[in-house]
Amino acid sequence: MQYKDYYKIMGLSRDASQDEIKRSYRKLARKYHPDVSKEQDAEAKFKELGEAYEVLKDPEKRAAYDRLGTNWKAGEDFRPPPNWDEGFEFKGGGDASAFSDFFEQLFGRAGFQPAGRGQHGFHAQGQDSHAKIHIALEDSFQGAMRNISLSTPEMDAQGYVQVKHRSLNIKIPKGIKAGQHIRLSGQGSPGSGGGKAGDLLLEIAFSNHPLYRASGTDIYLDLPVTPWEAALGAKIKVPTPEGSVDLKIPPNSRQGSKLRLKGRGLPAKTPGDFFVVLQIALPPANTEQAKAVYQTMQQELDFNPRLSMGVRQ
């Protein structure tokens, strides 16, 4: 078991006042809250912070923790000294499933309520559980069967939290959008007192795709084109999740022009559109021939893209 330096986690010195502890918690909780933060390990940091605050905000727990002494380093192998907690009485509280072995060794698990938020108890039916799953964009175009793995913390008969892993095969319906939910009846938490199990609600998100981006039911594709295709117009092939299609590029198209393929987005009652965003790619001037072509353009074309900036050449 590793020693945890709760003061270091909260960025405080050991003589911090209770007010400072509260202020520091509020500030860091906002920074690392998983709903707010984009930092990668926000969830882990937030849990660690919650644990540190659970101890330091409570003068009794804090005093007991302080009595372990100041010589411990974070991460050091730790055993509590005998009778370290003599004379203290701890009241339960907090979210037991989130806390470390270190915390449990010191303050125990007794008195904790089963993990879960909000108020429960008037439903005998099991709670609905939630998970977010990432699927490929193609899965929504064609519909698919996917295997997903879920980890669920569950209380065993002794009140210990065990993380259970399970694997489910689920059908991805055609046309599902990011942000939509799939409800799997009876796959949530088990009911109590003969009540039926809750449902499992899966929130859908799309994994990053090398070519396409989804926005609602619309799909976007950046398509490289040559300068002459953009300038003169052309008929070219464009990849879409349902195979390649012909696209006519109108003459005098510009960098970033958006061309719409109606109804070729995600399938739905009103299917989304497929947008092609033109990206003009310049051929490199790496041969004498290519250089000659650029030199011809330089001599023949009166073109200054910086004209509106009030500078010449």
Added chain:
Amino acid sequence: MKSHDLLPVHTGTVIEDDSLTLEQLCQACGAQADWVVSLVEESIIEPQGNEMHLWRFSGASLVRARSALRLQHDLGVNLAGIALALDLLEELENLRTQLKIRGH
């Protein structure tokens, strides 16, 4: 053949836009009805339907209600603060998506 090929395939139902009843939403986020009603009163989530027994919520409302619950529980934010935070977070998310679409 992989081991999961032997598992049954679950076919769920898609929660279509505006299809959750008040009771289903409460059950889905483990909250009491009066708390959900206070979210509606604060315009944090907006159901279709004028009267309470006709209210229907979207999947997006479910995501917002669960975030609201966590913000209240973890940060002690009040309802007005939750409304502001969620709106700003949503705007941030939209801007990030726009940035991605523009390839930055």
